[in-house]
Amino acid sequence: MLFPDYRPRRTRLHPSIRRMVRETRLHPDNLILPLFAIGGKNVKNPIDSMPGHFQLSLEHLVATAGEAYGLGIPAIIIFGIPDSKDPMAKSAYKKDGIVQQAVREIKEKVPDLLVITDVCLCAYTDHGHCGIVHDQIVDNDASLDLLARTAVSHAEAGADMVAPSDMMDGRVAAIRQALDETGFENIPIMSYAAKYCSSYYGPFRQAADSAPRFGDRRTYQMDPANAREAVREVFMDMEEGADIVMVKPALAYLDIIYRIRRQCDLPLAAYNVSGEFSMIKAAEKMGWIDGTAVMLETLTAIRRAGADMILTYFAMEAARILNS
Ligand code: PBG
Ligand code: ZN
Numbered sequence: 296m297l298f299p300d301y302r303p304r305r306t307r308l309h310p311s312i313r314r315m316v317r318e319t320r321l322h323p324d325n326l327i328l329p330l331f332a333i334g335g336k337n338v339k340n341p342i343d344s345m346p347g348h349f350q351l352s353l354e355h356l357v358a359t360a361g362e363a364y365g366l367g368i369p370a371i372i373i374f375g376i377p378d379s380k381d382p383m384a385k386s387a388y389k390k391d392g393i394v395q396q397a398v399r400e401i402k403e404k405v406p407d408l409l410v411i412t413d414v415c416l417c418a419y420t421d422h423g424h425c426g427i428v429h430d431q432i433v434d435n436d437a438s439l440d441l442l443a444r445t446a447v448s449h450a451e452a453g454a455d456m457v458a459p460s461d462m463m464d465g466r467v468a469a470i471r472q473a474l475d476e477t478g479f480e481n482i483p484i485m486s487y488a489a490k491y492c493s494s495y496y497g498p499f500r501q502a503a504d505s506a507p508r509f510g511d512r513r514t515y516q517m518d519p520a521n522a523r524e525a526v527r528e529v530f531m532d533m534e535e536g537a538d539i540v541m542v543k544p545a546l547a548y549l550d551i552i553y554r555i556r557r558q559c560d561l562p563l564a565a566y567n568v569s570g571e572f573s574m575i576k577a578a579e580k581m582g583w584i585d586g587t588a589v590m591l592e593t594l595t596a597i598r599r600a601g602a603d604m605i606l607t608y609f610a611m612e613a614a615r616i617l618n619s
Contacts (some may be wrong), residue, residue: 297498299389309615311537313558317609318599319595319598319599320596320598321591321594321595321613321618323366323367323368323369323602323613323614323618324367324369324371325594325595325598325602325604325605326368326374326604326605326607326610326613326614327368327369327370327371327372327411327604327605327606327607327610328363328368328370328371328505328565328571328607328608328610328611329371329372329373329374329605329606329610330351330359330360330371330372330374331348331349331350331351331373331375331376331502332350332351332352332353332356332373332374332376332379332393332394332396332397332425332536333350333351333352333373333375333376333377333393333416333501334352334376334377334393334396335352336352336354336422337354337355338351338352338355338541339351339352339355340502341499342344342502343393343425343501343609344497344501344502344569344573345498345499345502345569345572345573346428346576347608347612348502348608348612350376350502351555353396353397353400354370356397356400356401357374357400357401357404357405359405360401360405360408360410361404361405361408362368362611363408363610363611363614364405364407364408365578366369366611366614366615366618367614368408368610368611368614369408370408370409370410370411370455370558371401371408371409371410371411372411372412372413372458372606373394373398373401373410373412374412374413374416374418374463374502374503375387375392375393375394375397375419375420375503376393376418376504377392377393377418377419377593378421379415379425380418380419380421380422381419381421382420382422382427382428382568383418383420383427383441384416384419384441384445385419386419386428387416387418387419387441387445387448388441388444388445389446389448390448390451390452391537392448394413394449394452394512395448395449395451397455398410398412398449398452398454399452399453401605402453402482409454409455409456410454410455411454411455411456411457411458411485412446412449412454412456412458413458413460413530414442414445414446414449414457414458414459414460414461414470415442415445415459415460415461415505416441416442416445416461417461417505417507418503418504418505421508421510422507422508422509423505423506423507424507424510424512425438425460425461425462425463426438426441426442426461426463426515427441431509431510431591432514433463433514433515435463435465435515436465436517437463438461438463438466439463439465439466439469440469442461442470443466443469443470443472443473444462444468444473445475446459446470446474446484447473447477447479450474450477450479450482451477452594453494453499454482455482456482456483456484456485456538456539456590457470457474457482457483457484458484458485458487458541459484459487460463460487460490460543461485461487461489461515462487462512462515462516462517463515464531465535465589466532466592467484467532467535467536467537468535468536469485470484470525471484471535471536477549481566482536483538483539484536484538484539485537485538485539485540485541485564486537486539486540486541486574487541487543487566488528488529488531488532488533488537488540488541488542488555489517489525489526489528489529489540489541489542489543489548489551489555490516490517490518490524490541490543491517491518491519491543491544491548492511492512492518492519492593493516493519493544493568493570494570494572495547495568495569495570495574496544496568496570498562498569498570498571498572498573499511499568499569499570502569506586519547519605522550522551522554524544525551525554525555526554526555526558526559529555529558529559529561529599530559533559533561537561538561538562539562539563539564539604540555540559540562540563540564540565541561541564541565541566541605541606542555542564542566542567542602543564543565543566544567544568544570544571545565545566545567545568545571545597545602545605546567546571546582546596546597549596549597549600550600552597552600552601552602553600555601556601556602557601562602562603562604563601563602563604564602564603564604564605564606564609565597565600565602565604565605565606566605566606566607567594567605567606567607567609569592569608569609571593572607572608572609574591575589575590587612587616590609590613591609591613591616594609594613596609
């Protein structure tokens, strides 16, 4: 079709037609809110690089979870900031660990909100790596058992879904088997399947106190230069029993989201990570961009690339706007 027979502007002129031909929708149902749980009473530590986000002690955490539920956000994902770290990440899988307590409390007070837990060891190990370290090397197979124990302890506390973010090979199978053996065959796994070794995680590591104390995460997280490898990672996790796969980060990896959407039928999540949030907030603060408009455009782009759901620090702000 060529001009003047076809005029693309015809379907842009009336706001109602624009609504009718819109191909991508952003809805609160698509959003998952990340929250940071910390011990203590009445703690609400602002995270400098993530305006509006805090390390929250249980009563504040429950209040925020309730607020999210009230806005129509179906799920939250909890990250824990433990009060002790050690080489074996013991606080990650103990019964009264911070995440376990948070899950129990939220499931009691806001029972209909879906509670997802991030399963990793980096916030719990004294060296800050996502697995167990032997001779300066992250030992893949030795980490699997602890990750599985962590996932089971989250399920025992009442978590509705577990989300392993460690990037050890074989961890989805190990977690699936451990959950099945302990009677949690109905607890789904949302796997951080294609998780890149990204500098966009900076603000999060400050928030969760989970930066590696030596080296970096290049031996287990993916090289940002690789796309085909992401497909292999996703297929592996799918074979191992992942129910939902994730691409992370989102914005610099829209091509990966698009590829996975075309090649894999599982529900697909994308993680709009801390650095992506901080950049928009910072530019907004400088008066350089319209933060709200850029937020909506960004979330829409992630949906357009193919993500069914988005983990985002914008969840509350976006839901408020989408509801109004
Ligand atoms: C822990 C974990 C990280 C994020 C989620 N889980 C950080 C990392 O891998 O260092 C990043 C989230 C964000 O930046 O918002 N494995
Ligand atoms: Zn980790």
